[in-house]
Amino acid sequence: MDSRPQTKTSPAAHGTQDTLGTIDAVIAANRSLAGALLPMLHGIQDLLGYVPSTAVPRLANALNLSQAEVHGVLSFYHDFRTVPPGRHILRLCRAEACQAMGCDALETHLQQQHGLSFHETAQDRSITLEPVYCLGNCACAPSLLVNGEVRGRVTQEKLDRWIQELRTTAGGNS
Amino acid sequence: MSVTIYVPNDSTAIGLGANTTAQAITRIAAERGIAIRLIRNGSRGLFWLEPFVEVVTTEGRIAYGPVEAHDVPGLFEAQFLQGGAHRLRLGTPESIPYLAQQERLTFSRVGVIDPLSISDYEAHGGGRGLRAALQAKPEELVEEISKSGLRGRGGAAFPAGIKWKTVLNARAEQKYIVCNADEGDSGTFSDRMILEGDPFVLIEGMVLAGLAVGATEGYLYLRSEYPHALGILLTAIRNAENAGYLGSNLLGSGKQFHLHVRRGAGAYICGEETAMLESLEGKRGMVRPKPPLPALAGLWGKPTVINNVMTLAAVPLILDKGGAYYAGYGAGKSRGTLPFQLAGNIKRGGLVEKAFGVTLRQMLYDFGGGSASGRPIRAVQVGGPLGAYLPESKFDTALDYEAFAAAGGMVGHGGIVAFDDTVDMARMARYAMEFCAIESCGKCTPCRIGSTRGVEVIDRVVQGQQRTENLALLRDLCDTLSNASLCAMGGLTPSPVLSALTHFPEDFQRPPIPAPGGRASRTIRRH
Numbered sequence: 001m002d003s004r005p006q007t008k009t010s011p012a013a014h015g016t017q018d019t020l021g022t023i024d025a026v027i028a029a030n031r032s033l034a035g036a037l038l039p040m041l042h043g044i045q046d047l048l049g050y051v052p053s054t055a056v057p058r059l060a061n062a063l064n065l066s067q068a069e070v071h072g073v074l075s076f077y078h079d080f081r082t083v084p085p086g087r088h089i090l091r092l093c094r095a096e097a098c099q100a101m102g103c104d105a106l107e108t109h110l111q112q113q114h115g116l117s118f119h120e121t122a123q124d125r126s127i128t129l130e131p132v133y134c135l136g137n138c139a140c141a142p143s144l145l146v147n148g149e150v151r152g153r154v155t156q157e158k159l160d161r162w163i164q165e166l167r168t169t170a171g172g173n174s
Numbered sequence: 175m176s177v178t179i180y181v182p183n184d185s186t187a188i189g190l191g192a193n194t195t196a197q198a199i200t201r202i203a204a205e206r207g208i209a210i211r212l213i214r215n216g217s218r219g220l221f222w223l224e225p226f227v228e229v230v231t232t233e234g235r236i237a238y239g240p241v242e243a244h245d246v247p248g249l250f251e252a253q254f255l256q257g258g259a260h261r262l263r264l265g266t267p268e269s270i271p272y273l274a275q276q277e278r279l280t281f282s283r284v285g286v287i288d289p290l291s292i293s294d295y296e297a298h299g300g301g302r303g304l305r306a307a308l309q310a311k312p313e314e315l316v317e318e319i320s321k322s323g324l325r326g327r328g329g330a331a332f333p334a335g336i337k338w339k340t341v342l343n344a345r346a347e348q349k350y351i352v353c354n355a356d357e358g359d360s361g362t363f364s365d366r367m368i369l370e371g372d373p374f375v376l377i378e379g380m381v382l383a384g385l386a387v388g389a390t391e392g393y394l395y396l397r398s399e400y401p402h403a404l405g406i407l408l409t410a411i412r413n414a415e416n417a418g419y420l421g422s423n424l425l426g427s428g429k430q431f432h433l434h435v436r437r438g439a440g441a442y443i444c445g446e447e448t449a450m451l452e453s454l455e456g457k458r459g460m461v462r463p464k465p466p467l468p469a470l471a472g473l474w475g476k477p478t479v480i481n482n483v484m485t486l487a488a489v490p491l492i493l494d495k496g497g498a499y500y501a502g503y504g505a506g507k508s509r510g511t512l513p514f515q516l517a518g519n520i521k522r523g524g525l526v527e528k529a530f531g532v533t534l535r536q537m538l539y540d541f542g543g544g545s546a547s548g549r550p551i552r553a554v555q556v557g558g559p560l561g562a563y564l565p566e567s568k569f570d571t572a573l574d575y576e577a578f579a580a581a582g583g584m585v586g587h588g589g590i591v592a593f594d595d596t597v598d599m600a601r602m603a604r605y606a607m608e609f610c611a612i613e614s615c616g617k618c619t620p621c622r623i624g625s626t627r628g629v630e631v632i633d634r635v636v637q638g639q640q641r642t643e644n645l646a647l648l649r650d651l652c653d654t655l656s657n658a659s660l661c662a663m664g665g666l667t668p669s670p671v672l673s674a675l676t677h678f679p680e681d682f683q684r685p686p687i688p689a690p691g692g693r694a695s696r697t698i699r700r701h
Contacts, residue, residue: 034474035436037456042398042437063456076458076615077439079398095360096555099605100518100593101546133442133609135399136363137186138591139221139516139523148401152189 022047023055027062037063037073041080050081085128086121088166091145094131097138106142109156114163126167176209177255178230182285183214184370185402186363191242192225198246199227206250216371218285219525220272226285228267231257237264272541277503278527279511280487281364284371290409292417295374303490304378304419307385308427315386316342319489321497323509328354328445328482329557329586329662331508331575337479340469341387344477349389351380352454352473352480355396356438356445359558361517361589365483367525369396369403372487373410377419377433379486382493383479384431392431393473395450397438407435442559442613446661447480449615460615461661482587484513505531508574508585516542518591519551528573535569537590549594553602553678557586559609560666562673563599582673584666599678604632606670614663621664624655628671638686645675645682 026043030036040059044051051074060067074080092110094103110116116129137143140152146162181187181196196212203210218226223239227249236257238249245262252260267273267285278284287294295301307315320335341349353376357365368376380392396404411433414420422430436454438444444453448462451473472478488510492500501509508530514537516523521543528537538544538551545551553563556573561584564571571581578585593602607628614621631648635641652668659665675682 034434035454035456038436038439038453042439072458073456077441079438079440096559096602096605097361097518097589097591099602100591100597132399132440133613134358134360134362135185136357136366137189138361138363138518138589139520140186140190140224141518143189145399150185150189150402152186 019048019052020054020058023052023058027058031062037065037070038077041074041077045080048084050084053082086125087170088127088147089130089145090116090127090163090166091130091132091135092118093133093135093137093141093143093145095134095138097134098142101141103142106144106154106156106159109159113156113160116163122167124167127163176211178211178213179255180213180215180228180230180235180285182217182224182226183289183406184217184224185366185400186221187217187224187226188402190221190224190240194243195225195227195241195246198243202246202250208255210255213288215287216284216289216367217525218267218273219281219367220270220522221524222522223264226264226267229255229257231255233257234266237267237270238262239264272522272524272526275541276527277511277529279491279500279503280368280375280484281372281513281525281527282491283375284367284525287372289371289373289406290413292374292413292419295372299494300374300490301378301419303382303493304425307382307493308425308429312342312386312388315382315493318493318497319386322488322492322500323497323504323507324485324488324492324500325508325575326482327484327488327512327587329359329560329584331585334481334485337469337481338383338387340467341389341477341479344470346477348391348474348476349387350473350476350478351383351387351389351392352447352450352468352478353380353392353394353486354445354447354450354480354482355394355400356450357397357400357483357587358442358445359560359587359589361555361591362515362558362587363517364513364515364525364588366400366403367513368483368487369400370406373407374414374419375490376483376487377410377414379489380433381419381424381431382489383481383486385429387477387479389477389479390430390432392433393454394433394435395438395444395454396435397444398440404435404437411435441615442609443615443661443663446663448661450480451478458615460617461663463660484587503529505529505572505574506576508576512573512585512588514573514588514590516590516592518555519545519547519594520590520592521546530574531572533570533572534564534590537573538569538592542590542592545592545594547594547596549596551592552595553593553597553599553674555591555593555602555670556589557584558589559606560584560662560669561586561589562669563602563677564673565677568677584669598684599674599681600632600636600684603671603674603682604629604636606667606674607632610663610667618658618660618664620655620658621660621667624651624659624664625667627651628655628667632671633689635682636684636687637689641683648675 030039121128135143226239227241228235252258324334325331444459449459453459513527610625616622
């Protein structure tokens with residue numbers, strides 16, 4: 001397993017044969033695991049960037065669960081997305097150690113200067129901003145995860161620079 | 175002969191540029207035709223000095239830091255490969271007071287060895303506990319853990335020996351070891367540092383727990399916020415399997431232990447042991463009522479030892495050097511050491527492993543050097559988001575479980591988060607309730623609904639509406655949460671709230687802040 005999950009297909013591929021093929025492949029690969037639903041949901045999101053609604057009946061069928069049970073698990077965990085994210089994902093830590101070093105001001109800055117709010121994707125689909133509660137980087141707060149990579153001692157200036165870069169680059173990780 | 179250089183492969187170090195530093199060293203060495211052996215170690219935990227580069231010289235390891243990529247050409251000019259003088263030269267790591275004054279038992283190898291090399295692990299004392307344990311009876315192993323006085327390091331501080339004995343005595347065809355690596359508390363990172371810096375000690379600890387209680391299967395539940403640690407851990411498990419530390423024939427003994435890893439999915443509540451079991455079983459992370467105890471009916475209903483990373487990582491040393499050796503450290507009923515973590519607004523943040531009994535003030539000032547901002551430290555939260563906020567008058571409290579509880583605090587997982595005098599404690603109290611509302615599993619009413627009501631009541635106080643009545647209501651609500659919640663999430667959320675109210679009452683009496691649009695300033699969103 002790669003340490004940093006990669007999004008390999010276009011998130012717009014919702015419901016296509018490719019997407020269904022990916023979902024079925026993930027289900028097949030994890031079927032023998034005990035407690036397989038979470039590994040399957042992770043596997044799908046690692047590859048597609050989110051868990052499409054078309055995955056729910058397939059997961060339910062494979063695991064002999066009701067669709068309601070699968071939906072219950074999917075909606076319980078903060079990590080799982082049910083809509084495609086932007087090309088890049090920023091996760092800003094909101095926990096206490098980061099608050100002690102001014103993460104609230106960074107949240108305001110992202111909103112006012114860059115139009116980025118938590119749980120939302122920029123209109124140009126370049127960036128999705130999500131809150132996260134602790135990245136284990138608390139000695140070098142405030143912390144941010146940029147496409148899965150931790151950045152410490154984040155300042156408004158650094159944020160401006162990174163966002164500028166991300167807005168103009170393709171690619172994308174989850 | 176090539177020169178050996180260490181550059182940490184720790185998440186925090188990488189977040190400060192360790193990878194680009196490592197690349198610069200490799201590139202310039204190649205340009206100059208110098209043969210080097212670059213080892214990506216864990217972090218020593220002196221994070222204000224990261225990237226912390228060490229060079230092996232004839233006088234031993236010499237450290238430089240913080241080394242950013244643009245410093246590397248100058249270091250080559252200064253002959254740093256021979257330990258040459260440079261403004262970033264720190265001398266031998268062990269002579270740095272921050273490290274010299276620690277008592278590193280669990281962290282003895284972190285930052286020292288190549289985390290993925292079994293031979294390096296064994297050269298530094300690893301594996302001895304397992305070799306000894308393979309010759310011993312399960313009862314003897316449990317007895318040694320009891321003798322060590324080891325208590326659960328995840329927060330609840332339950333004696334590990336008693337838990338293990340319960341599982342050992344339970345009759346079942348299958349038992350499990352579950353490692354709780356869902357390190358969700360803000361201000362904590364010791365589990366991550368072990369996973370990234372010495373994963374074999376945790377693997378060995380889990381195998382030892384299995385031998386002690388008769389479990390052949392282990393599950394490690396790792397939070398998804400640690401993708402880098404996951405990558406290192408999976409490689410370490412492969413290496414451990416190849417070396418006979420895991421699998422069907424442990425070091426040729428014929429005994430077996432298999433280890434599986436599961437990724438969490440961003441739910442704080444899954445650090446609660448029964449919610450974790452539900453999550454491992456592929457369900458919503460809903461808390462289970464106790465009894466039955468997981469020790470008797472845990473994962474898939476089977477007897478299960480659930481221990482935190484730090485608890486299990488302490489085991490190999492205990493079974494190597496004996497319970498009495500470990501119990502020789504500590505104070506009162508808190509035996510051994512705790513890897514404390516200095517975080518938040520602190521000048522020298524990092525990992526400080528000390529025997530229990532050190533005071534909070536020593537941690538904040540002798541190690542931490544005061545606040546990062548240079549302003550006075552006004553409040554400190556110890557033990558994660560469910561821990562109390564302590565004012566300066568409590569800084570001389572000794573960090574041991576009982577002494578700290580007597581002072582109204584909780585040692586928990588050893589996270590220490592400092593705030594300077596710009597902190598607004600009413601805001602922090604509100605955040606505690608908001609966090610509970612976001613992370614509550616929803617099983618019990620006090621936690622699910624009380625947390626949202628708590629946010630609203632604090633908003634009314636801040637907005638200046640009937641302050642006396644609303645503060646009384648807040649205390650009443652906290653009483654309900656404390657006494658009627660199913661688990662520690664709802665049960666302890668009042669602790670940061672009430673401590674803020676008790677120790678910093680002035681923050682709840684500031685000039686009213688009108689609500690934008692007449693409503694609470696921010697609604698709670700779970701997703």
